Amino acid sequence: xxxxxxxxxxxxxxxxxxxxxxxxxxxxxxxxxxxxxxxxxxxxxxxxxxxxxxxxxxxxxxxxxxxxxxxxxxxxxxxxxxxxxxxxxxxxxxxxxxxxxxxxxxxxxxxxxxxxxxxxxxxxxxxxxxxxxxxxxxxxxxxxxxxxxxxxxxxxxxxxxxxxxxxxxxxxxxxxxxxxxxxxxxxxxxxxxxxxxxxxxxxxxxxxxxxxxxxxxxxxxxxxxxxxxxxxxxxxxxxxxxxxxxxxxxxxxxxxxxxxxxxxxxxxxxxxxxxxxxxxxxxxxxxxxxxxx
Amino acid sequence: xxxxxxxxxxxxxxxxxxxxxxxxxxxxxxxxxxxxxxxxxxxxxxxxxxxxxxxxxxxxxxxxxxxxxxxxxxxxxxxxxxxxxxxxxxxxxxxxxxxxxxxxxxxxxxxxxxxxxxxxxxxxxxxxxxxxxxxxxxxxxxxxxxxxxxxxxxxxxxxxxxxxxxxxxxxxxxxxxxxxxxxxxxxxxxxxxxxxxxxxxxxxxxxxxxxxxxxxxxxxxxxxxxxxxxxxxxxxxxxxxxxxxxxxxxxxxxxx
Numbered sequence: 001x002x003x004x005x006x007x008x009x010x011x012x013x014x015x016x017x018x019x020x021x022x023x024x025x026x027x028x029x030x031x032x033x034x035x036x037x038x039x040x041x042x043x044x045x046x047x048x049x050x051x052x053x054x055x056x057x058x059x060x061x062x063x064x065x066x067x068x069x070x071x072x073x074x075x076x077x078x079x080x081x082x083x084x085x086x087x088x089x090x091x092x093x094x095x096x097x098x099x100x101x102x103x104x105x106x107x108x109x110x111x112x113x114x115x116x117x118x119x120x121x122x123x124x125x126x127x128x129x130x131x132x133x134x135x136x137x138x139x140x141x142x143x144x145x146x147x148x149x150x151x152x153x154x155x156x157x158x159x160x161x162x163x164x165x166x167x168x169x170x171x172x173x174x175x176x177x178x179x180x181x182x183x184x185x186x187x188x189x190x191x192x193x194x195x196x197x198x199x200x201x202x203x204x205x206x207x208x209x210x211x212x213x214x215x216x217x218x219x220x221x222x223x224x225x226x227x228x229x230x231x232x233x234x235x236x237x238x239x240x241x242x243x244x245x246x247x248x249x250x251x252x253x254x255x256x257x258x259x260x261x262x263x264x265x266x267x268x269x270x271x272x273x274x275x276x277x278x279x280x281x282x283x284x285x286x287x288x289x290x291x292x293x
Numbered sequence: 294x295x296x297x298x299x300x301x302x303x304x305x306x307x308x309x310x311x312x313x314x315x316x317x318x319x320x321x322x323x324x325x326x327x328x329x330x331x332x333x334x335x336x337x338x339x340x341x342x343x344x345x346x347x348x349x350x351x352x353x354x355x356x357x358x359x360x361x362x363x364x365x366x367x368x369x370x371x372x373x374x375x376x377x378x379x380x381x382x383x384x385x386x387x388x389x390x391x392x393x394x395x396x397x398x399x400x401x402x403x404x405x406x407x408x409x410x411x412x413x414x415x416x417x418x419x420x421x422x423x424x425x426x427x428x429x430x431x432x433x434x435x436x437x438x439x440x441x442x443x444x445x446x447x448x449x450x451x452x453x454x455x456x457x458x459x460x461x462x463x464x465x466x467x468x469x470x471x472x473x474x475x476x477x478x479x480x481x482x483x484x485x486x487x488x489x490x491x492x493x494x495x496x497x498x499x500x501x502x503x504x505x506x507x508x509x510x511x512x513x514x515x516x517x518x519x520x521x522x523x524x525x526x527x528x529x530x531x532x533x534x535x536x537x538x539x540x541x542x543x544x545x546x547x548x549x
Contacts, residue, residue, distance in 0.1 A: 155412065163411040163418070164401055164425075171387050171398045178385040181347055183373040183402045183465050192408075 001135040006258040007251060012142035012211065014250020015149035019204040020227030021234065021242035022156060023197030029237035030173045030193045033092065036099040037078060039224015040106035041198050045071045045205035046215050047110060050119055060124045068202040075198025076191050078102055084187065103221070110217035123210040141211040148203060153243045156196075160239065165192060173237075222266075226253070229273040235286025244284060300325045300501045301469055306345060306355030315341040317525040319355070321503075323469075323518075328495060329503045330516030330533065334545055337522040339505045340382055343471050346503075347379055348372040360468060374402060376468035380458040380475060382505075388447035392438055392457055395446050396429040399464025432460045435494065452483045456490070463498060470494075472504040476511050484508060488515050513537060521545070 020042065027035045045067040052063035082102050086095045127140030160166035171179040172189045180186050201220075208223055209215055226249060234245025252272060256265040276283060303321040307314060316338045323329045331339050344350045346357060348369040357365045364375050378399075387395050404425050410418040433439045436456040441449060446457060455475060462470060475491070476484045488511055495502050506512050512519065513533060520530040523545045529536050536542060 158414075159412060162422070163408070164397075164404070164406070165408050165411065167390070167394055167398050168401060170390055170394075174387045174389060175385050177349070178381070178387070179398070180369045181349070181373060181379060182399050182461065183370050184398065185370055 001133070002258075005136055006254050008136075008138055008142060010251035010254030011247055012139075012145050012250070013254055014230075014247035015145045016204050016208045016211070016223065016246075017227045017230045017250050018149050018243045018246025019152055019200050019207070020223060021231040021246045022152065022239060023200045023204075024228055024231040025234075025236055025238060025242040026156075026169075026193050027197050028231070030169050031079075031083070031190045032173075033083065033095045034099060034228070035078075035083075035194075035197070036096065036224070036228075037102035037106060038197065038201060039220040039222075039227070040103045040110075041071050041075055041078075041201040041220070042205035042208065042224060043110060043215075043217060043220030044074055044106060045202035046121065046209045046219055047114060047119075048202075049124065049206055049209070050121055050215055053124065054119070054122060060126075064124060064202075064206055067206060068199050071198040071202035071205075072195045075194040075201070079191060079194040084190075107217045107221070114217065116216065119215040121209040121213040121215045123213060124206055125210050139211075141207065145207045145211065148207060149243070149246075152200060152203070153239065157239055165189070169193060226269055229269060231283075232273060233276050233283055235283030238283070238285040241283055241285035298325050299323065300327075300360055301346075301503070302356075302358040302361075303346075304356045304358075306342070306352050306357065308341065308345060308350055308352050314525050316345060316352075316522075319520075319522070319525075319527060321520060323501060323503060325501055326495070326499065327501055328491070328515050328517050329501070330512045330519040331503060331505050331522065332507070332512055332519055333522035333528070336524075338525040339522055340473060341525075342522070343379060343473055343505065346372075346471060347377055373465055373467075376466075377471065378462035378465045378467035378469075379471035380455070380462050380473055382473040382477065384451075384454050384458055386446040386454055386457060386461070388445065390446060391443050392433065392446055392449065393426070393429055393442040395457060395461050396432055396464045397425050399461040400425050400428060401465075403464075403466055429464065432464055435497070436460045436490065452479055455479070455487075459490075459494070463494065463500075467500065469501045469503060472502060472506075474505055474507060476506060476508045481510075484511055487511070491515060509537070 023038050027033065048067040048070045049063040052058050052066050053060055082098050083095055086098060089095060123141060125140045125144045127143055129137050129139045131137050160169060168184045168189045171184055172186050176186050227246065230245035230249040231242050233249060234241030249269060253265050253269050256268040299322055301321060301323040303319055306316060306319040308316050319342060331342060333339055345352050348367055351366055356363060359375055359377065364372055387398060404421050406418045406421045430439055430442065433442055438453060438457060438460060441453065446454065449457060476487055479487060491502060492515055494500060516533050518531060519533050519536040521528040521536060521542050528545055529539045529542050
């Protein structure tokens with residue numbers, strides 16, 4: 001019974017990673033860059049909900065809505081201001097370093113505005129825990145998180161494969177030049193990708209902080225990096241890959257905490273990254289990388 | 294002044310890369326409905342000329358007019374919207390997309406629904422997607438690709454990939470179609486079919502076609518007029534039969 005409960009908590013944590021990883025993977029798949037500031041967008045989303053709900057005492061739905069709006073605007077702005085001017089840069093390292101810079105900027109801005117003290121985040125999930133038998137409890141947060149993750153995955157898959165905007169994304173992902181010559185606006189398409197990724201980060205942030213209710217300016221950074229591991233694990237650039245990678249990583253992390261050592265859990269998660277990179281660098285569902293001749 | 298029946302008017306177009314004048318003082322005047330050939334030895338600047346016409350490169354000098362409108366220096370997407378579409382020398386399809394979706398990418402700017410309608414899968418979204426499918430299938434049928442619609446573009450044989458590129462370009466509803474070596478890698482039978490297809494689509498879609506080609510049979514067979522480039526400069530121009538008899542052109546092609 002204890003195992004089942006660890007497993008369920010793992011899936012719940014994994015679902016949050018999966019939602020974050022979806023953002024990572026979409027941006028990587030389409031803009032071909034790793035947005036290491038993605039985790040910090042989550043943190044901004046959490047502080048937005050915190051400000052609206054706990055400080056201003058406004059309704060929860062408004063907090064979530066505002067958090068999504070703020071993160072979306074933030075994501076699009078970051079892309080336009082920091083990454084777009086570097087789109088033609090000769091080395092992808094340039095954009096990567098910029099992303100790390102943006103990440104520190106966001107963390108320090110949060111530090112400046114909200115201070116370093118941990119804020120207690122009140123769960124925004126109104127559903128009560130479900131008891132199965134005597135020992136097994138499934139929290140409302142778990143139910144909402146897993147459901148949200150599945151819905152997001154399905155909607156996103158349909159959106160990318162069955163809509164004009166989605167097709168434009170896939171076209172840009174394969175060949176920016178050819179897409180442009182067919183009348184696709186590459187900048188707008190990449191903006192939309194960042195908007196979607198950042199909106200997902202807001203959702204992930206709200207769910208994460210509801211399950212683990214303490215908020216600091218660094219709240220987003222660790223889940224962000226772990227979600228990156230999840231995205232690589234599942235095959236970066238692949239939407240179902242991010243989902244599978246996230247869930248598996250969450251389970252590994254939680255079972256490690258339970259049966260091996262809670263201090264070593266993070267180390268084990270990152271060991272997974274190293275092993276994946278050694279054994280199957282393209283991840284579970286990743287595409288084979290073709291060398292251009 | 295450009296005549297009313299001129300579609301593409303290029304005046305003194307030049308571009309340099311470093312010290313090399315890749316295209317040097319190019320003048321073109323292509324009539325509506327014409328099938329026009331741009332030929333020349335390798336490295337003569339033909340593809341560079343296409344890249345100038347489509348806005349991939351910005352010219353150092355010169356003016357490009359499409360249907361009387363100055364399109365020099367516009368962004369590629371705006372040039373596409375103005376009515377120029379192209380294919381590529383080395384095929385650049387969206388390989389992981391289906392044949393159908395490749396064409397639907399080309400239809401992107403001609404059909405509209407809001408992103409919200411798409412997420413919620415509202416009737417407006419369904420209706421427009423259905424219209425796009427119908428249009429895309431029509432185009433695929435012209436090229437005999439209807440049965441392959443749901444295959445990935447990369448699964449098509451080479452000759453069909455070339456045709457799909459033309460279908461995708463046509464989907465953007467161009468006035469001027471640029472074909473960059475459409476017969477490259479095709480066998481004589483496929484080339485013959487291609488010639489028929491090009492003439493057919495020119496008439497069916499009221500197109501003007503400018504094509505780069507090395508296959509002289511194709512050029513002589515369908516182009517009404519030619520411009521010959523050599524080292525970025527115009528070597529000869531005029532009706533196809535005359536240009537191909539020009540001793541300078543023969544020398545440039547065969548060398549001495």
